[in-house]
Amino acid sequence: xxxxxxxxxxxxxxxxxxxxxxxxxxxxxxxxxxxxxxxxxxxxxxxxxxxxxxxxxxxxxxxxxxxxxxxxxxxxxxxxxxxxxxxxxxxxxxxxxxxxxxxxxxxxxxxxxxxxxxxxxxxxxxxxxxxxxxxxxxxxxxxxxxxxxxxxxxxxxxxxxxxxxxxxxxxxxxxxxxxxxxxxxxxxxxxxxxxxxxxxxxxxxxxxxxxxxxxxxxxxxxxxxxxxxxxxxxxxxxxxxxxxxxxxx
Amino acid sequence: xxxxxxxxxxxxxxxxxxxxxxxxxxxxxxxxxxxxxxxxxxxxxxxxxxxxxxxxxxxxxxxxxxxxxxxxxxxxxxxxxxxxxxxxxxxxxxxxxxxxxxxxxxxxxxxxxxxxxxxxxxxxxxxxxxxxxxxxxxxxxxxxxxxxxxxxxxxxxxxxxxxxxxxxxxxxxxxxxxxxxxxxxxxxxxxxxxxxxxxxxxxxxxxxxxxxxxxxxxxxxxxxxxxxxxxxxxxxxxxxxxxxxxxxxxxxxxxxxxxxxxxxxxxxxxxxxxxxxxxxxxxx
Numbered sequence: 001x002x003x004x005x006x007x008x009x010x011x012x013x014x015x016x017x018x019x020x021x022x023x024x025x026x027x028x029x030x031x032x033x034x035x036x037x038x039x040x041x042x043x044x045x046x047x048x049x050x051x052x053x054x055x056x057x058x059x060x061x062x063x064x065x066x067x068x069x070x071x072x073x074x075x076x077x078x079x080x081x082x083x084x085x086x087x088x089x090x091x092x093x094x095x096x097x098x099x100x101x102x103x104x105x106x107x108x109x110x111x112x113x114x115x116x117x118x119x120x121x122x123x124x125x126x127x128x129x130x131x132x133x134x135x136x137x138x139x140x141x142x143x144x145x146x147x148x149x150x151x152x153x154x155x156x157x158x159x160x161x162x163x164x165x166x167x168x169x170x171x172x173x174x175x176x177x178x179x180x181x182x183x184x185x186x187x188x189x190x191x192x193x194x195x196x197x198x199x200x201x202x203x204x205x206x207x208x209x210x211x212x213x214x215x216x217x218x219x220x221x222x223x224x225x226x227x228x229x230x231x232x233x234x235x236x237x238x239x240x241x242x243x244x245x246x247x248x249x
Numbered sequence: 250x251x252x253x254x255x256x257x258x259x260x261x262x263x264x265x266x267x268x269x270x271x272x273x274x275x276x277x278x279x280x281x282x283x284x285x286x287x288x289x290x291x292x293x294x295x296x297x298x299x300x301x302x303x304x305x306x307x308x309x310x311x312x313x314x315x316x317x318x319x320x321x322x323x324x325x326x327x328x329x330x331x332x333x334x335x336x337x338x339x340x341x342x343x344x345x346x347x348x349x350x351x352x353x354x355x356x357x358x359x360x361x362x363x364x365x366x367x368x369x370x371x372x373x374x375x376x377x378x379x380x381x382x383x384x385x386x387x388x389x390x391x392x393x394x395x396x397x398x399x400x401x402x403x404x405x406x407x408x409x410x411x412x413x414x415x416x417x418x419x420x421x422x423x424x425x426x427x428x429x430x431x432x433x434x435x436x437x438x439x440x441x442x443x444x445x446x447x448x449x450x451x452x453x454x455x456x457x458x459x460x461x462x463x464x465x466x467x468x469x470x471x472x473x474x475x476x477x478x479x480x481x482x483x484x485x486x487x488x489x490x491x492x493x494x495x496x497x498x499x500x501x502x503x504x505x506x507x508x509x510x511x512x513x514x515x516x517x518x519x520x521x522x523x524x525x526x527x528x529x530x531x532x533x
Contacts, residue, residue: 059433059434082436082437085433085434086435092430092431092434096430098428098431098432098450100450100453109437109446110435110436110437113445114441159434162435
């Protein structure tokens, strides 16, 4: 297992705010993620977990706050957002594989279009990743022919193939039954062991406790409590976190 | 499963289903026959039927008018090909313009919207007159005399592009935003995500409605005759005047129907196939 590099943060987010019309979804959230670290965002539905991840990938415009990736401010005006997004992988609960492309073409698309790799090189990288998740023999199948677990693993690999600095996982197992979630969680474990830096919003508290180094408990758009995973789950300090854990576990 | 494996209950059910099916087939045949006989009797018993028969369904006139009408149809087919291609290109461009979100391009978006509103509302026949008599009236230097079939093709393109642009726009908007979101989150630009993710899926979805518009265009190419192009309709008109008999119109009409049937069947088949795939959850 790779160690966390504490010398400088991979991602630094300060005072992230996000309003949808009059509704404040994020009310000033700070985040620090170090290379190789796995951070779990937990909290009830509507607490702002997904919005936070979308803000970090810049697919959602910030209402306030700043974000730095490897010391470079990615929230500054005029930055090439497409380039940033390729460096910050985002995987969705509903997979969102491209329905008209085979899973191989799904993984290849951004490698070719965004990273300008040749078709041969993109194929090689994509097949390598599909092989790693045991789907190389299904490379030419379309997404609808695959199980939810296979689709989600493809979606994760589609983001990881771009070799992003940071991987954001948004409830990636919420649409899957326990057996299929197992396959996806296995892949996340693999990625952790390979040193991938991950921020994941999740309902799988058992899994968060097992793989996450740091847990952030979001409640109504603010961080209600955060801490080392083991510490947080065994000895939550705030009443709100205690209540949440009691209700969920 | 072999016959012997089936239970009494299943065999009884199957026998019942077969008898039901036979009964409904017989009912359908009888009711169709009955309806046809009644309609025929009503028609031939109208007071003017024998006159209509000689002036609309005259075999000799049909044989003599056939070559000229067929010749005219060839012009309709050529207009159809050119109009279809230009409609597809122009309509796709219009549809893309209406989905633009960049504020600098707002004038273009509004222009496209205005264009679509205008030509969807304007009767095709008026567009034909405006283009057919207006463009030559401009007396643009070096353009010379433009053939009426070319002016007709332009008018058809102008009108049909407005309709087809709306079909394309509906297709684009039917693609779930999560597909574009996924594309953007991977670093694809707005243009790339439209071109590589949204459009390929949208176009597949709108094939059946597009075919519908194609069927409509197939018969509307007959309207270029109002500009003086000698197509199937105009050819028939000439023969009608010559023989003082309306049969050539029937010939021209039959040609257009024969032209439409394959397209209509293909459209039905495509729509049914897509519906089936969609029920299987194929098209996201």
